[in-house]
Amino acid sequence: MNLFFWVILPYITVTILVLGLLVRYNFDQLGWSARSTEIFEKRQLKWGSLLFHWGILAAFVGHVVGILIPIAVYHGLGISNEMYHRGAILLGGMAGLAALIGLVILTVRRLTHPRLRRHTSFADWLTTVVLLVVIGLGDWITLGHNLYATPFEYRTTVGPWFRGLFVFSPHAYLMTGIPLVFKIHIVASYVFWMIFPFTRLVHIISVPFAYLRRAPILYRSRLRYRPQS
Amino acid sequence: MKIKAQVCMVMHLDKCIGCHTCSVTCKNTWTNRPGTEYIWFNNVETRPGVGYPQEWENQQRYRGGWTLRNGKLTLRAGGPATKLANIFYNPDLPALDDFYEPWSYDYDALINSPQQKIQPVARPFSSITGEWMDTPKWGPNWDDDLAGGPEIAARDPNLKHLQEHVAMEFESAFMMYLPRICEHCLNPSCVASCPSGAIYKREEDGIVLVDQDACRGWRFCISGCPYKKVYFNWNTHKAEKCNFCYPRIEAGLPTVCSETCVGRIRYIGVILYDADRVREAAQVQNEKDLYPAQLSVFLDPFDPTVIEEARRAGISDAWIDSAQRSPVYLLALKWRVALPLHPEYRTLPMVWYVPPLSPMLTVMPNSERVGPMDIFPTIDQMRIPVEYLASLLSAGDTQVIRTVLGKLWAMRVHMRHHKTGEEVPNQLYHDIGMPAEELERMARLLAVAKYQERYVIPTAERGADPDLVYVQGACSLESIAPVEGFIPSVSVNKPQ
Numbered sequence: 179m180n181l182f183f184w185v186i187l188p189y190i191t192v193t194i195l196v197l198g199l200l201v202r203y204n205f206d207q208l209g210w211s212a213r214s215t216e217i218f219e220k221r222q223l224k225w226g227s228l229l230f231h232w233g234i235l236a237a238f239v240g241h242v243v244g245i246l247i248p249i250a251v252y253h254g255l256g257i258s259n260e261m262y263h264r265g266a267i268l269l270g271g272m273a274g275l276a277a278l279i280g281l282v283i284l285t286v287r288r289l290t291h292p293r294l295r296r297h298t299s300f301a302d303w304l305t306t307v308v309l310l311v312v313i314g315l316g317d318w319i320t321l322g323h324n325l326y327a328t329p330f331e332y333r334t335t336v337g338p339w340f341r342g343l344f345v346f347s348p349h350a351y352l353m354t355g356i357p358l359v360f361k362i363h364i365v366a367s368y369v370f371w372m373i374f375p376f377t378r379l380v381h382i383i384s385v386p387f388a389y390l391r392r393a394p395i396l397y398r399s400r401l402r403y404r405p406q407s
Numbered sequence: 408m409k410i411k412a413q414v415c416m417v418m419h420l421d422k423c424i425g426c427h428t429c430s431v432t433c434k435n436t437w438t439n440r441p442g443t444e445y446i447w448f449n450n451v452e453t454r455p456g457v458g459y460p461q462e463w464e465n466q467q468r469y470r471g472g473w474t475l476r477n478g479k480l481t482l483r484a485g486g487p488a489t490k491l492a493n494i495f496y497n498p499d500l501p502a503l504d505d506f507y508e509p510w511s512y513d514y515d516a517l518i519n520s521p522q523q524k525i526q527p528v529a530r531p532f533s534s535i536t537g538e539w540m541d542t543p544k545w546g547p548n549w550d551d552d553l554a555g556g557p558e559i560a561a562r563d564p565n566l567k568h569l570q571e572h573v574a575m576e577f578e579s580a581f582m583m584y585l586p587r588i589c590e591h592c593l594n595p596s597c598v599a600s601c602p603s604g605a606i607y608k609r610e611e612d613g614i615v616l617v618d619q620d621a622c623r624g625w626r627f628c629i630s631g632c633p634y635k636k637v638y639f640n641w642n643t644h645k646a647e648k649c650n651f652c653y654p655r656i657e658a659g660l661p662t663v664c665s666e667t668c669v670g671r672i673r674y675i676g677v678i679l680y681d682a683d684r685v686r687e688a689a690q691v692q693n694e695k696d697l698y699p700a701q702l703s704v705f706l707d708p709f710d711p712t713v714i715e716e717a718r719r720a721g722i723s724d725a726w727i728d729s730a731q732r733s734p735v736y737l738l739a740l741k742w743r744v745a746l747p748l749h750p751e752y753r754t755l756p757m758v759w760y761v762p763p764l765s766p767m768l769t770v771m772p773n774s775e776r777v778g779p780m781d782i783f784p785t786i787d788q789m790r791i792p793v794e795y796l797a798s799l800l801s802a803g804d805t806q807v808i809r810t811v812l813g814k815l816w817a818m819r820v821h822m823r824h825h826k827t828g829e830e831v832p833n834q835l836y837h838d839i840g841m842p843a844e845e846l847e848r849m850a851r852l853l854a855v856a857k858y859q860e861r862y863v864i865p866t867a868e869r870g871a872d873p874d875l876v877y878v879q880g881a882c883s884l885e886s887i888a889p890v891e892g893f894i895p896s897v898s899v900n901k902p903q
Contacts, residue, residue: 207620207621208619208620208643208645209643210623211622211623211624211643211644211645212623212624212625212644213624213644214624214625214626214639214644215641216496216497216500216502216626217500217501217502217503217626217639217641218502218503218535218641219502220500220502223496224496224498227495227496228495228496230495231495232495292536292538293503293535293536296535296536296537297535297641297642381623381624384603384623385491385494386491386602386603386604386623386625387491388604389487389490389491389601389602389603389604390487390488390491392604394598394599395594395595395598395599395608395685396598396604396606396607396608397607397608397609397610397682398607398608398609398610399609399610399611400609400610400611400612400867401611401868
């Protein structure tokens, strides 16, 4: 069971993610979009979207800090475990709450505006539900579990296991003792990555950083321009 | 010098009767799909009025186009870094209600009605939600023919400059039509606003197009265009815009809006311009200098060095010949009676307008005719205020408008003397700076020109075409269009 959840399932997830993205990128450029609904409703979107997106970006940085950076680095920098967790709960909690509040606003908006409800696809609802579960659990971990119980030291368990996935030597035993909420949060996030290629979520990998460096006016030659396909 | 060619348009507003045929034929050709019901690549506005979308000229609100910041040309809504910071919510984006909520009618109720005492009614229903919409509140030309009255017409952003001067009273009311398509600008702010680099200007003919594969739906082009001529398709979640009917242009045919224009107000022709000088022209300090600056970017197609340089740039002789016979060249550059729409947006627009004259005898009390030398004193009393036209077409420079209206009126005086034998003093030709022969040529182009004179469009080179046998009968929108047998807006969205 451990082997399935912490070794087999992650790799299945990555496989679906990568293959799904490749297929979608090659065969569905026309459907590849941020699927904005701002034209239908602006006022609630402003709060919902800004809180959600900035919150989730901050939460992403928090995950890098907590999971990807080994605990030894913090010890080397002289950051004590207590200091780390206090910071993680404060900043992570703020980010997580912002993301959750934003997402709730966006969900309510989708449910209450007839224009939006009429044009919400199954994939949109699925994305919303999965995000609500993943973010809700994440907030519970940070603000419920870690704040009221003793902070769980994921930097010696989840962290090394996750990094192990990248070098193809994941140790499932690291995950045996972790609290159940963590386990559900992680498995739910597998679902997130599995549906990623087939939903609006693909817009994340289209963040147009190249815009910062390109010429303002673009010309294309009708005769000499050929798309790759 | 980097010579490029552009296929561009002039509309003669004196001849526009406001029939909306251009809008309807354009819609039937390009935007009759789900997601585009509210989109009119071509629309006709009654002026003064709020336009479509409402108050699109209010750049304090929509922040489209370019502006000078410390003498440097920048997008009014901010450059790339600002755009990325605003990517989760675009504060300047017009919403559907700024355009209108599109609707259709329940025609079945008429066809399937049983015999009854009262006439059956086709109730309107929203094309977006499918719900009944018994009182549509706004439409694409809701205030057509000033029907919105003084309340709506007074919201015209162009009236802000002349509020005290023009009261919207019945006695002094004025009206004109303004048909609008994408301007296919030389310095397009939609292109510069697109984070994905999906919008581009074609090198060969200057048409500005959205690459539907590359568009990611970030929507900055829509707010970035000061003319609000890029639209969001809510079905595909991508931007769409007027494409100058490029498949027709490539075949040497005019756009659908031009082809079907009842008043024959539209002219299409080639202009040669120097792409290296575009930025410099868009960057001039004084807004009133933008019109002459744009003229200076255009090149004389008869100049031997220009011809040589154009050939070197790969422009074929057919295109150079078309540029020499171009009605746009004559109206915009040679006779200078066509003017750009809102040059102060600094996009160097390429759809130009010949301003309308107003009825003249009404401004000459106790007079049965207007003498040849009454022109210039009378222009300032015309029904459509010169200031209003200047706000639309010359960044507020009324002298430009006076000169153009003077030429148009002098042309009429000159042509009248053929019939009446009335003396036309030489002073008139001197005042307007055009000899009699040129006025006669202009009268022909503006009044009687035939299809081949109004539309001088060289066909595109065929080298880029893929396997023509394979693509024949195919539609470029095929994969985003609904399945066959689907009747948009009527069969699907109709309430149960």
